[in-house]
Amino acid sequence: MSQSVATGIAPVQSVARGRRSSLTRSRIRAAWTFIAPTVIVLALIAGWPLARTIWFSFTDASLNNLNDYEFIGFENYLASYGGEWFGLLTDPDWWHAVWNTVWFALVSVSIETVLGTVVALILNAAFPGRGIMRAVILIPWAIPTVVSAKMWNWMLHDQFGVINDMLLNLGLIAAPITWTANPDTALWTVVMVDVWKTTPFMALLILAALQMLPGDIYEAARVDGVHPVKVFFRVTLPLIRPALLVAVIFRALDALRVFDLIYVLTANSRDTMSMSVYARQQLVDFQEVGVGSAASTLIFLIIALLVVITMVAGRVRFGEEAR
Amino acid sequence: MKHATRIGFWLLVIAIGLFSLFPFYYAVISSFRSGTALFSVAYFPESFDLSNYVAVFERQPFGQNILNSIIVAGSVVALSLALGITAAYAFGRIAFRGRSLLLFTILGVSMFPQVAVLSGMFELIRSFGLYNTLPGLILANLMLTLPFTVWVLTTFMRELPKEIEEAAFVDGATPWIVVRRVFLPLMMPAAVTTGLLAFIVAWNEFLFALTFTLTNEQRTVPPAIALMSGRTAYELPWGSIMAASVIVTLPIIALVLVFQRKIVAGLTAGAVKG
Amino acid sequence: MADVVLKNVQKSFGRARVIHGVDLDIRDGEFVVFVGPSGCGKSTLLRLIAGLEDITGGDLFIGGERVTELPPAKRGIAMVFQSYALYPHMSVYDNMAFGLELAKSSKQEIDQRVREAARMLQIENLLDRKPRQLSGGQRQRVAIGRAIVRDPKVFLFDEPLSNLDAALRVQTRIEIAKLHTDTRATMIYVTHDQVEAMTLADRIVVLNAGRIEQVGSPLELYHRPANLFVAGFIGSPQMNFIECQVAGVGPDEVLVHLPNGSSVAVPVAPDGVQPGETLTLGVRPDHVQVSSRGPLTGRVELVEELGENHLLYVETGQGSRITVREPGDARHEAGSTVTLDLAPEFCHLFKTSGEALPARNRAAGSALSSPSRMTSSIA
Numbered sequence: 001m002s003q004s005v006a007t008g009i010a011p012v013q014s015v016a017r018g019r020r021s022s023l024t025r026s027r028i029r030a031a032w033t034f035i036a037p038t039v040i041v042l043a044l045i046a047g048w049p050l051a052r053t054i055w056f057s058f059t060d061a062s063l064n065n066l067n068d069y070e071f072i073g074f075e076n077y078l079a080s081y082g083g084e085w086f087g088l089l090t091d092p093d094w095w096h097a098v099w100n101t102v103w104f105a106l107v108s109v110s111i112e113t114v115l116g117t118v119v120a121l122i123l124n125a126a127f128p129g130r131g132i133m134r135a136v137i138l139i140p141w142a143i144p145t146v147v148s149a150k151m152w153n154w155m156l157h158d159q160f161g162v163i164n165d166m167l168l169n170l171g172l173i174a175a176p177i178t179w180t181a182n183p184d185t186a187l188w189t190v191v192m193v194d195v196w197k198t199t200p201f202m203a204l205l206i207l208a209a210l211q212m213l214p215g216d217i218y219e220a221a222r223v224d225g226v227h228p229v230k231v232f233f234r235v236t237l238p239l240i241r242p243a244l245l246v247a248v249i250f251r252a253l254d255a256l257r258v259f260d261l262i263y264v265l266t267a268n269s270r271d272t273m274s275m276s277v278y279a280r281q282q283l284v285d286f287q288e289v290g291v292g293s294a295a296s297t298l299i300f301l302i303i304a305l306l307v308v309i310t311m312v313a314g315r316v317r318f319g320e321e322a323r
Numbered sequence: 324m325k326h327a328t329r330i331g332f333w334l335l336v337i338a339i340g341l342f343s344l345f346p347f348y349y350a351v352i353s354s355f356r357s358g359t360a361l362f363s364v365a366y367f368p369e370s371f372d373l374s375n376y377v378a379v380f381e382r383q384p385f386g387q388n389i390l391n392s393i394i395v396a397g398s399v400v401a402l403s404l405a406l407g408i409t410a411a412y413a414f415g416r417i418a419f420r421g422r423s424l425l426l427f428t429i430l431g432v433s434m435f436p437q438v439a440v441l442s443g444m445f446e447l448i449r450s451f452g453l454y455n456t457l458p459g460l461i462l463a464n465l466m467l468t469l470p471f472t473v474w475v476l477t478t479f480m481r482e483l484p485k486e487i488e489e490a491a492f493v494d495g496a497t498p499w500i501v502v503r504r505v506f507l508p509l510m511m512p513a514a515v516t517t518g519l520l521a522f523i524v525a526w527n528e529f530l531f532a533l534t535f536t537l538t539n540e541q542r543t544v545p546p547a548i549a550l551m552s553g554r555t556a557y558e559l560p561w562g563s564i565m566a567a568s569v570i571v572t573l574p575i576i577a578l579v580l581v582f583q584r585k586i587v588a589g590l591t592a593g594a595v596k597g
Numbered sequence: 598m599a600d601v602v603l604k605n606v607q608k609s610f611g612r613a614r615v616i617h618g619v620d621l622d623i624r625d626g627e628f629v630v631f632v633g634p635s636g637c638g639k640s641t642l643l644r645l646i647a648g649l650e651d652i653t654g655g656d657l658f659i660g661g662e663r664v665t666e667l668p669p670a671k672r673g674i675a676m677v678f679q680s681y682a683l684y685p686h687m688s689v690y691d692n693m694a695f696g697l698e699l700a701k702s703s704k705q706e707i708d709q710r711v712r713e714a715a716r717m718l719q720i721e722n723l724l725d726r727k728p729r730q731l732s733g734g735q736r737q738r739v740a741i742g743r744a745i746v747r748d749p750k751v752f753l754f755d756e757p758l759s760n761l762d763a764a765l766r767v768q769t770r771i772e773i774a775k776l777h778t779d780t781r782a783t784m785i786y787v788t789h790d791q792v793e794a795m796t797l798a799d800r801i802v803v804l805n806a807g808r809i810e811q812v813g814s815p816l817e818l819y820h821r822p823a824n825l826f827v828a829g830f831i832g833s834p835q836m837n838f839i840e841c842q843v844a845g846v847g848p849d850e851v852l853v854h855l856p857n858g859s860s861v862a863v864p865v866a867p868d869g870v871q872p873g874e875t876l877t878l879g880v881r882p883d884h885v886q887v888s889s890r891g892p893l894t895g896r897v898e899l900v901e902e903l904g905e906n907h908l909l910y911v912e913t914g915q916g917s918r919i920t921v922r923e924p925g926d927a928r929h930e931a932g933s934t935v936t937l938d939l940a941p942e943f944c945h946l947f948k949t950s951g952e953a954l955p956a957r958n959r960a961a962g963s964a965l966s967s968p969s970r971m972t973s974s975i976a
């Protein structure tokens with residue numbers, strides 16, 4: 001449970017120096033043979049494209065002719081002509097997309113963590129129908145993102161949507177709201193749909209952590225007459241924190257890459273555009289492979305930086321535990 | 324006091340259940356209503372009109388889209404598992420220099436933002452002549468499924484007893500025979516779990532499918548639904564979209580209900596242990 | 598059939614050396630048992646012989662052939678694992694046939710050999726079952742059957758009985774002994790259980806911290822331990838150790854003073870010890886008796902009744918405690934004071950280096966205490 005990203009690898013056995021029997025040699029040879037196909041495929045479909053994307057970000061390539069381009073250095077990122085600054089880093093739309101993405105990641109992951117914990121605590125209690133509930137909450141997670149975006153689009157329809165209808169009937173709003181088009185509500189709408197879709201994932205990971213906790217500490221707390229709320233904050237939360245942290249990091253990395261949901265829910269609207277949506281718009285809709293690749297490269301760098309920080313932090317924590 | 328807690332608990336359970344199920348329930352109801360009926364809100368099923376379902380298949384090659392999705396997701400699962408199990412044996416059971424670094428690199432790939440490889444992948448697929456074809460999508464999807472397949476299978480592989488493998492070596496098995504004759508059968512439950520997760524990922528994939536296909540006939544389900552249009556550009560065929568949504572979601576829900584435990588096991592093996 | 602020869606065999610995991618140059622000659626048809634405390638390297642040594650671990654230094658010969666770098670399957674060995682290591686998805690028949698099948702034996706030959714082994718182990722009726730449908734004892738038989746089918750030159754056993762319950766352990770132990778008598782194959786057996794070691798072995802190899810402490814027949818180790826470690830490791834309850842000082846040296850005996858001032862003349866070769874030197878006197882609980890006179894007196898701390906015999910734990914001052922084993926029911930209560938007599942001919946003397954002084958006139962066979970009495974009460 002407390003194993004983190006970095007600790008999944010326990011050394012099976014150290015490689016002995018010196019002479020090796022033919023068994024060891026044939027196993028090591030087999031290891032490389034077995035790994036080669038995977039490594040080659042991944043180098044081809046992940047490593048190479050990534051390298052090309054980074055390369056394109058320094059060129060003026062265009063989508064309709066990818067073979068004819070020139071190296072232009074950092075001009076896609078930042079350039080100055082006659083005292084005026086151009087490039088991605090001066091584009092307010094890009095910075096708006098960065099802000100949207102970060103805001104979306106922070107808000108949605110926070111809400112999902114809190115709700116996920118609540119749902120996990122409920123599913124951890126013994127009650128009739130628990131198995132069914134667990135399957136039920138998996139359904140939003142399994143529905144294709146595009147489909148859930150469309151379902152919510154329909155529910156949030158400004159004229160015929162069921163959400164507006166409910167709220168009007170309950171007297172909570174006076175007039176229908178154009179949820180996905182209104183700049184004030186659009187991003188909140190995205191967050192809400194993401195919460196609906198992803199809270200189950202959070203809840204299941206937290207539930208797995210909860211189920212690994214020893215039951216006797218709760219009995220001890222009950223015997224001592226500690227209030228359940230206090231038990232949660234003083235006992236449960238500290239114990240599931242490592243698992244919670246891993247789940248939050250996974251989700252945050254996912255949220256920073258968000259594309260499908262925003263693209264389908266609100267199209268290329270500037271109010272909700274995420275970094276990924278921005279990059280794709282430059283690449284495909286504007287055919288600006290150079291600028292689009294520059295944006296893609298920046299997204300990659302941001303996420304890579306987070307991953308490295310996480311892995312280093314995870315390893316450090318593991319080192320402490322080992323002592 | 325105790326009663327109040329119980330009632331509160333059950334209200335919470337019901338609220339969570341409603342929140343989880345209502346959108347799908349509403350999509351089902353809407354899919355059975357057509358024409359102007361759609362332009363009024365209904366909370367309960369009132370008609371059973373199949374015309375939306377008919378329209379989905381008539382107005383676009385939706386049957387073809389579903390078939391495409393099955394081909395793409397199926398091939399991606401098969402390829403990921405074939406590559407993943409052999410690699411997982413090497414990563415999980417053999418100590419060789421550079422193992423951790425390589426495994427972490429592969430895990431790192433699963434953190435790649437899809438958009439970061441988009442232009443490079445576009446060029447690659449075009450240069451292979453695979454633009455607007457299913458093999459192109461299969462190749463692209465492997466980037467999403469292969470890393471976590473290797474990772475999850477490695478964690479499962481590590482839990483198999485070492486002595487069984489050693490007994491096989493004493494019996495004269497080569498590493499390849501160990502994988503094929505001894506570990507493959509033992510890994511079946513893990514392979515089912517991982518395969519399900521890979522299937523769901525490939526079935527739901529949108530960005531690559533949207534970017535690397537051009538014609539309706541080559542699209543998989545997600546872009547087909549996202550790009551569904553009505554008679555005019557301003558009027559979306561909501562009834563058909565809901566019908567299509569129900570059609571592609573039902574098999575996934577069935578999978579989830581049947582394999583609930585396996586999916587949860589796979590998710591937690593990949594994330595908590597990972 | 599083959600002998601197994603280890604020449605200066607070494608094993609390191611990374612920088613940690615776990616086997617320090619082991620030399621050992623195992624004769625053809627011999628039953629050799631490796632014992633030692635956990636972590637002493639006994640299992641590692643077995644795995645080196647099996648070829649499951651790389652030999653870092655030295656050489657290994659099986660049947661005269663150098664096999665140091667050969668893979669397990671080509672060494673002519675078969676191994677029975679602690680956890681049985683049966684292939685869970687294969688039937689008992691397939692489990693036993695797998696090795697022959699990989700060796701490309703004919704179907705007919707495979708069938709004949711599997712059935713013969715099954716008959717020998719009385720598991721013919723289990724051949725179609727899967728391992729999970731078998732009891733622990735049945736699984737163990739199948740694991741042994743899988744080894745027999747290979748018709749190996751050398752059988753290797755890695756604590757094969759430790760997962761069985763006590764009754765089954767005795768029964769299977771007898772069957773392994775019978776298997777050895779029937780096949781006359783060379784067998785190497787790792788265990789932490791002294792009873793298994795004493796009853797099965799032609800020779801026992803006592804290992805400690807990656808080194809061989811002593812090699813010898815069971816009674817040799819019991820009666821003539823080469824050093825303090827072997828003396829303390831073999832036999833239960835453990836041998837009593839009393840610090841003492843050399844008072845006098847004769848050609849065939851050494852006179853020592855015990856801490857309370859009394860003295861004992863032990864019939865061992867002096868081997869160069871000088872008066873005044875500190876030694877350790879060792880005597881087994883069976884060779885200490887409550888008597889009207891003797892060199893030691895103390896207070897009985899605790900009495901353990903075992904039925905056929907009983908143990909007295911006697912505190913003899915300065916915190917040292919002597920264990921006494923006497924037949925029948927105890928005649929003394931806790932708290933009473935007793936005088937203890939030692940049988941000098943069964944006393945051992947150890948130098949501070951741990952090495953034993955060579956015993957005189959002490960044939961293993963002429964022991965006063967019968968070995969069966971010793972083994973029957975080992976936990």
